[in-house]
Amino acid sequence: MSIINDLKEIIKPYTENKIALENISEDTDLLKDLNINSANLVDIVLDVEEKFGITIDDASMNKMLTVKATIAVIEEKLAQNAG
Amino acid sequence: MNNRVVITGLGIVSPNGIHLKQFKEAIKNGISGIRHDEQLEALKFSCQISGKPELTDEIIHASFTELELKSLESTAILYGVIAALEAWKDAGLSIENNENPDWESGTIFGTGTSGIEKVRSSIYKLDDLQVRRLGSTAVAQTMASGVSAYIGGKLGLGNQTTTNSSACITGTESILMAYDRIKSGQANRMLAGSTTDSGPYIWGGFDAMKVCTFRHNHEPEKGSRPMSASASGFVPSSGAGALVLESLKSALKRGAKIYAEVLGGNVNSGGQRGLGTMTAPNPLAVQRCITDAIKNAGISSKDIDIINGHLTATTKDAFEIENWANALGRSGSDFPLINSLKGMIGHPLSAAGSMECVASVLQLADDFIFPNINCEDLHSEITTIIDPHCIPTQLINKELTILAKANFGFGDVNACVIFKKFKN
Numbered sequence: 001m002s003i004i005n006d007l008k009e010i011i012k013p014y015t016e017n018k019i020a021l022e023n024i025s026e027d028t029d030l031l032k033d034l035n036i037n038s039a040n041l042v043d044i045v046l047d048v049e050e051k052f053g054i055t056i057d058d059a060s061m062n063k064m065l066t067v068k069a070t071i072a073v074i075e076e077k078l079a080q081n082a083g
Numbered sequence: 084m085n086n087r088v089v090i091t092g093l094g095i096v097s098p099n100g101i102h103l104k105q106f107k108e109a110i111k112n113g114i115s116g117i118r119h120d121e122q123l124e125a126l127k128f129s130c131q132i133s134g135k136p137e138l139t140d141e142i143i144h145a146s147f148t149e150l151e152l153k154s155l156e157s158t159a160i161l162y163g164v165i166a167a168l169e170a171w172k173d174a175g176l177s178i179e180n181n182e183n184p185d186w187e188s189g190t191i192f193g194t195g196t197s198g199i200e201k202v203r204s205s206i207y208k209l210d211d212l213q214v215r216r217l218g219s220t221a222v223a224q225t226m227a228s229g230v231s232a233y234i235g236g237k238l239g240l241g242n243q244t245t246t247n248s249s250a251c252i253t254g255t256e257s258i259l260m261a262y263d264r265i266k267s268g269q270a271n272r273m274l275a276g277s278t279t280d281s282g283p284y285i286w287g288g289f290d291a292m293k294v295c296t297f298r299h300n301h302e303p304e305k306g307s308r309p310m311s312a313s314a315s316g317f318v319p320s321s322g323a324g325a326l327v328l329e330s331l332k333s334a335l336k337r338g339a340k341i342y343a344e345v346l347g348g349n350v351n352s353g354g355q356r357g358l359g360t361m362t363a364p365n366p367l368a369v370q371r372c373i374t375d376a377i378k379n380a381g382i383s384s385k386d387i388d389i390i391n392g393h394l395t396a397t398t399k400d401a402f403e404i405e406n407w408a409n410a411l412g413r414s415g416s417d418f419p420l421i422n423s424l425k426g427m428i429g430h431p432l433s434a435a436g437s438m439e440c441v442a443s444v445l446q447l448a449d450d451f452i453f454p455n456i457n458c459e460d461l462h463s464e465i466t467t468i469i470d471p472h473c474i475p476t477q478l479i480n481k482e483l484t485i486l487a488k489a490n491f492g493f494g495d496v497n498a499c500v501i502f503k504k505f506k507n
Contacts, residue, residue: 013153040150042218042219043153043218046215046216046218
């Protein structure tokens with residue numbers, strides 16, 4: 001649960017849809033549900049990298065369109081770091 | 084189509100005053116916005132004084148979202164947007180959030196550079212093999228048209244939305260370009276103006292050319308001395324000015340307050356021929372710009388009550404006065420009154436024209452002449468051409484009818500605009 005809370009904080013400045021942000025869940029779609037400008041996805045990725053101390057490659061970045069996929073990428077990279 | 088064009092809104096971000104009320108009080112009272120600049124001193128500039136607008140968080144947050152501010156490193160965009168939004172509101176216009184943009188409104192908002200700090204931080208990242216860390220706004224902040232793009236988006240402008248760039252004449256040129264567009268019926272309303280980046284990375288080149296003063300580091304407020312015998316170079320500064328230009332028809336229809344009418348003007352170049360170079364103006368072109376502006380405005384040189392000059396506080400000031408005198412065929416005590424805003428705010432480069440036009444239009448609308456400061460010792464080459472009484476050093480409350488405003492810039496380019504007091 002902590003990753004989703006951190007993610008919620010990271011996403012906060014990028015969305016004006018505060019209600020959808022409050023109700024964020026694994027099923028939330030960043031573009032469709034949170035109305036995030038697609039140009040800002042790269043900024044969110046940079047903020048995620050900084051927060052978790054990970055590096056996200058282009059292929060992984062392309063997957064990060066939903067909360068679920070984003071958490072999966074973060075967990076994968078954290079696991080790689082740990083390994 | 085030959086629409087009359089009037090000014091219905093003003094906005095200003097200046098070292099001696101943010102927003103109209105504070106700025107008007109400052110220029111009436113001869114308040115300098117020039118201060119000691121620690122950063123310039125630390126970087127070993129010859130000139131260690133400058134003019135920077137003092138913006139509060141409250142003012143900044145009124146014009147930008149948290150997200151926009153998160154990575155904003157373009158002072159040109161910061162100042163330009165704040166001045167533009169003030170002018171828009173001052174004109175009594177609202178910001179609509181409709182499906183369609185406002186097709187009849189556009190902007191021509193100039194700048195010399197955009198986001199030079201963003202360029203700097205981006206280059207460091209890039210050279211460190213971190214191109215992917217530039218983020219999503221490096222382009223929008225550093226493209227020359229960044230300022231007009233931000234303004235266009237905030238106001239929902241659907242007419243021409245562009246940025247002009249022509250050194251020190253940028254702001255005056257933007258007004259004439261906007262004027263042409265409304266006059267010819269291609270737009271009802273245009274937000275004209277200009278801005279500049281601030282700080283050492285934009286001013287360094289001028290310091291290197293030794294065109295900025297280094298004699299007044301111990302007395303910042305005395306540093307910018309247009310027309311003075313002890314003038315020794317300009318003081319670098321920054322800010323933005325914005326003016327809403329509108330067809331008279333549109334302004335009357337919505338009952339807008341009208342500051343002044345734009346009668347016409349002229350933009351030309353000396354082609355860097357004759358005495359003209361990249362940095363020195365060709366006097367024939369300067370004089371021709373002024374006489375053509377007068378002709379275009381349909382007035383006579385005798386009609387001009389007051390001039391707001393370019394007058395930067397370099398040795399070129401006497402040369403400018405000579406050009407005005409020759410162009411107008413007026414000298415001695417027959418010369419119009421003349422003033423320079425740069426004594427108070429320094430030289431804000433590409434923002435100069437628009438900031439000075441805001442000051443000019445305020446004088447016409449509110450019947451006053453702001454004082455020239457730091458020219459108690461007028462240059463003798465100036466007083467041999469015109470009477471010292473033409474250069475007021477105290478506030479004068481007086482109704483004016485016609486004001487001529489000119490700027491001259493690097494690249495041997497000139498712009499002159501003629502404003503007239505508006506009476507219903």
